[in-house]
Amino acid sequence: MTNADLNETLKSIRKQVIAEGEEKLGSHQLDAHWSIAYACHQPPEAWEIYRVPSLHLMPSTEFYMSHAAEIQESLRPAATWELLSTHAIPKLELDASMSDEECKRHSYPGKVQYYDTASRGWRTVDVPRVRWFDGREGTREALLETKEELQAKIDKNLQRYKEAAAKDPSPKRQEALAGYQKFIRGVFSDRLRKFSQKKAEKRSWLARLDATPDLGKAVFTLVREAENEVRRSRGVPAVGESWVSETELLYRVHELLPDVEVVHHGRNCSPPPK
Numbered sequence: 001m002t003n004a005d006l007n008e009t010l011k012s013i014r015k016q017v018i019a020e021g022e023e024k025l026g027s028h029q030l031d032a033h034w035s036i037a038y039a040c041h042q043p044p045e046a047w048e049i050y051r052v053p054s055l056h057l058m059p060s061t062e063f064y065m066s067h068a069a070e071i072q073e074s075l076r077p078a079a080t081w082e083l084l085s086t087h088a089i090p091k092l093e094l095d096a097s098m099s100d101e102e103c104k105r106h107s108y109p110g111k112v113q114y115y116d117t118a119s120r121g122w123r124t125v126d127v128p129r130v131r132w133f134d135g136r137e138g139t140r141e142a143l144l145e146t147k148e149e150l151q152a153k154i155d156k157n158l159q160r161y162k163e164a165a166a167k168d169p170s171p172k173r174q175e176a177l178a179g180y181q182k183f184i185r186g187v188f189s190d191r192l193r194k195f196s197q198k199k200a201e202k203r204s205w206l207a208r209l210d211a212t213p214d215l216g217k218a219v220f221t222l223v224r225e226a227e228n229e230v231r232r233s234r235g236v237p238a239v240g241e242s243w244v245s246e247t248e249l250l251y252r253v254h255e256l257l258p259d260v261e262v263v264h265h266g267r268n269c270s271p272p273p274k
Contacts, residue, residue, distance in 0.1 A: 001126060006040035009125065014045065016117045022047050027055040031132055032114035032125075038084040039127040046075040052219045056133055061239060064227050074226035083218070088130045090212040095131060106205055133216050136209040139202055147195050154188055 001009070014033065017025050025033075030051065034044055050072045053060045064071060095109060102108075109129035116123050161180045165173040191198070228238040 003040045010036045035112045035130045038088045043081045046072040070230045087215040
């Protein structure tokens with residue numbers, strides 16, 4: 001497809017989402033939007049960036065949810081093609097360097113697929129799908145789990161299945177228990193046997209991800225800055241600055257004592273006087 005064709009496709013699927021409601025935009029569709037946008041040198045939309053925290057379990061506030069239009073307006077200057085290209089280029093290079101085995105292990109993105117509401121079906125575009133949000137924090141968290149913790153989790157689940165079957169010895173409950181026991185004997189036993197190997201593979205993959213820019217962190221920074229800009233315009237404390245008076249005091253102390261370390265919400269750790 002030519003750039004003009006891609007541009008028309010992008011306009012079309014964005015219009016479809018807006019018609020359905022921007023809150024209906026899902027993570028797979030957003031990946032398609034931005035992969036096509038990167039390919040045809042178009043910027044992301046501010047409303048797409050605004051949607052990211054909801055799609056990727058990022059912390060957000062009630063203020064953020066109730067001031068969508070203002071925050072999106074504040075996001076517009078940051079919605080540039082450079083935001084996409086900075087993250088797309090290293091990710092595409094990473095995917096291109098993957099072996100066939102790594103592609104299977106880490107879900108090679110492949111070509112862009114998007115849902116077309118007009119035809120009510122999925123369509124494929126001959127454009128590489130960028131691994132925008134790579135799940136590196138989930139991988140990092142998974143690496144913290146020990147073999148003993150994993151075993152304890154499985155044992156706890158098995159006990160739950162046994163208790164449910166004892167309380168209600170119906171064929172359905174017995175079948176569920178038998179299925180879980182089969183999982184333990186097969187898939188789980190194999191997982192335990194390869195535990196160290198899988199850990200090493202995850203560490204290696206995480207190191208490669210960490211060598212690329214993290215779009216999740218970049219977007220979170222952008223939306224938090226945009227929210228705080230709107231908050232300031234309304235005389236509301238920035239996120240994390242609970243009380244205006246306290247914040248003003250902190251800034252004033254910084255001005256008066258620039259060479260002194262000021263600890264926000266610090267505690268006096270010295271013992272009380274006798």
